[in-house]
Amino acid sequence: MFYAVFIAPFAEFEFMRRALVGSLALALGAPPVGVFLMLRRMSLIGDAMAHAILPGAAIGFLLAGLSLFAMAGGGLIAGFLIALGAGLIARATELKEDASLAAFFLVALALGVTIVSVKGSNVDLMHFLFGSVLAVDDLTLMLIVGISSLSLVVLALIWRPLVLECVDPGFLRSVSRAGAPAHIAFLALVVLNLVGGFQALGTLLAVGVMILPAVISRFCARDITAMIGVAVASAAICGYAGLLVSFHANLPSGPTIILAAGALYAVSVLFGPVGGLLWLAWPRRHLEA
């Protein structure tokens, strides 16, 4: 019975195995980046960036059909251009960075949807918006795994200046010039992971695997290393659980994975050891010292 429910779908079906590996790879690469996004109060910027990569992927689709590298490459270029463009407009005019980025990504999203609707079918549009984690082929899998691996390596390399830049940017500026490159590398990691998640989860949900595990970890840990561990574990569990539920209940897989993360988020908000609502409502007795 246990086998039939929890193991059989993956043992019997190759597409399920692929989807699981893809989800686990995403669970390794995206959540650490998401933790930093959340700590720097850039969670919604992550969302905006996810939508911004759509026209790039759409143009890749326009030029080369459902070619992985065309869409991924287009997405990367679009992501970097929009991050850069929004930043430049914000520096050159009175407009603040968040409004500038909002303007860009809304136009980008509409442009992307238009392009896909003109060239492709509704199925293609659904794939772009919501991904098809069950349709990952070997090439897509290699891309996802490659991006996650690269992301982890780059994160390890920029770890120290990134943390310093988050905690005390003034101090980092006073002792080093590493702050700006670390920040740019971090934005590049965001775009990279979004492009990786785009194939499996689509442009509307790719950021979910970044932000939701990070928010879950906020209620479970007090130290950044522990937070990243919890975030990765949560994302992996949600990937597995989401695929399982979508298989047995015949639901679309991408959104189900994100819903699983949402359920785990609700549990952590209520019962999380660090600031969960339950502990706030019924606090334990204070300590001696």
Place this chain on the structure above:
Amino acid sequence: MAQLRFRNLTLGYERHPAVHHLDGEVAAGALVAVVGPNGAGKSTLFKGIVGALKPLAGAIERDGLNPRDIAYLPQVAEIDRSFPINVYDVVAMGLWRAKGAFGGIGGKDHQAIEAAIAAVGLTGFERRSIGTLSGGQMQRLLFARLLLQDARVIVLDEPFTAIDAKTAADLLELVRKWHGERRTVLAALHDIDLVRANFPQALLLAREPVAWGATGEVLTADNLAKARRMCEAFDEYAEACVVAAE
């Protein structure tokens, strides 16, 4: 031997001078208090010294010292207290110049970090999240980081503002120790009595230098009154300055 030399230095923002035509030098190993009313240009001067602000005119010479090797305690630290990091790791940041982004932190470094934490009286706080520290504890933490930086020149911008007397006294001990180690220390301070009691030299600044030298001669009633008469606001209709540049 001059550690810092200011040549007709003007520092400011959008062409308005906040420090106007400052000339002089700070000897190596000097302990100088920079005093002046709000808006006198003390923070601006310090930002110029550590290289965060480019002069509008004139120059700052540092005797070959890289401004990044100057330890700087700003008036308001931009620290994100909600970041999940503990006291130990923030103090360890002081090792950046020695270790960079990838240098390992070995046994001796750990001893140095613990010694710095002990020197500021924060033993026992190592694993505490920085968000749980009081104002005074935070200031001690920043001093511990400064200690680790092991810099020849140390610049402190209002280090004792909003700090309890015991913490201020303890941190002042550290400043005296630095002076004993022949490090050059500059501190911007508002407490005239504290300056008179602890700092042999003073620079009274009111945008333009009012007096500079031994504290007793600088902080006279006349000089202090002169400094207070300075206008704080920038003059929107000021003409370009006609004092000859060197």
